[in-house]
Amino acid sequence: MKTPPIYELGSDFYDEVDAAVFPALKLRYRNNQAAKVIGLEQLSDVEWFEHFAQFKTLPNNIQKPLALRYHGHQFRHYNPDLGDGRGFLFAQAYGDNKLYDLGTKGSGQTPYSRRGDGRLTLKGAFREILATELLESLGVNTSKTFSVFETGESLDRHDEPSPTRAGVLVRMSHSHIRFGTFQRLAFYNQTENIKKLMAYCIRHYYPEIANHEESEQAALFLQKVARNIAKTVAEWIVGGFVHGVLNTDNMNITGESFDYGPYRFLPTYDPTFTAAYFDNSGLYAFGRQPPAVYWNLHQLGGSLKVAFPEPPYEELLEDFGDEFNIQMRAKLLSRLNLRNPLLDEAAAGELNEELVMHFFQFMDEAKPLYEQTFFDLHSGAKAERLARSVQAQAYTHPSFAKLKETLDCFEIANEENEQHPYFTRTKCCSLLIDELESIWAPIAEKDDWSLFEDKLKEIRSFRGVY
Structure with a gap:
């Protein structure tokens, strides 16, 4: 690229910063699948080290790391003291007809570190790798963990045994622009910069609305963002995922899920299940994620x-609930590898609604394992598969009878996916907190990454099925 697009915005939007110099760097994770998308898979080990541990500039790219400026609501309290506090935008690249941003986490202090050390624990990086890998395999629109190096430093943290090891992570996402980027400009009443930022977002992420008048662009832009996010939240719900911290600075304008701190996957269906230990009110509990995102869109x-x-912004967002429900039905059918055979639109819609209702009624009343249930019911309620499931007893619950009757009204959507080797197993691939801790334990105790590597292979074994 001739000039990285981020430079179109100018210095009002970021600060040039220096990457930290780390004492001892060791590669722990390299995502060649993501690198291939943007043409970097051929980098040698030395080049990978130079660019993603020492942060030597990529050719014809951002010349010095940029800490982006933003504000945000944190648990609905406005905070003007945010910004990239332990990360920066390192590079931009094109792939699959998209612009991608390479940003960091744990790469050192910036003007927005707020007395923090700008570092990331290795366990935090480990958790983010597994989150993005599994979410991608479950069909969730997520950022990709691109690279992780251990840095040879020891950190003190109140939320995990300390001293603990440190790491530096590179994340590949479709956009580094957050809701909070717009909020900061509004806070300072920088109308021209809001227009400049929206023009940038439309040019690089929503070019289909570029030919409209400015005011109409703003309306369409908000609706596009809302639709994308409605789809992502539906993917979270069907995936049993709890993000944990849905602040406005953790939401970007492409609707992509990113920044995984205290996330969790549901053991069993529970709308009140909360991921973050500090979310005392349950504001971002599993079942409250759709309204939380809706509030952020406002x-x-x-x-x-x-x-x-x-534009009448409140009216423009009134369809969010309907859009979320549409996406929920579509994602549920996709995860179950089913399609509705009814040609009448009204009848088809009613059958889809019945499936959602009976599915979650079963989940609520019988309390089966969340992900295992999707696994068992893939391609329909087949007696043989249910009988050999690790939770076969759950399917004797009275609420399953109505669900099975509804499932039998659908057809298999993809016969190739039905025959995938993944579904010859008796147990699904999941990532509950106890397993995360058991995978981490040998890393912490004796630097044994074998369970981690095995888990990555398992997660990737069914990629593309969903």
């Missing part, structure tokens, strides 16, 4: 209104 709309006062 904050984005309020920021746009500073520069574009004409």
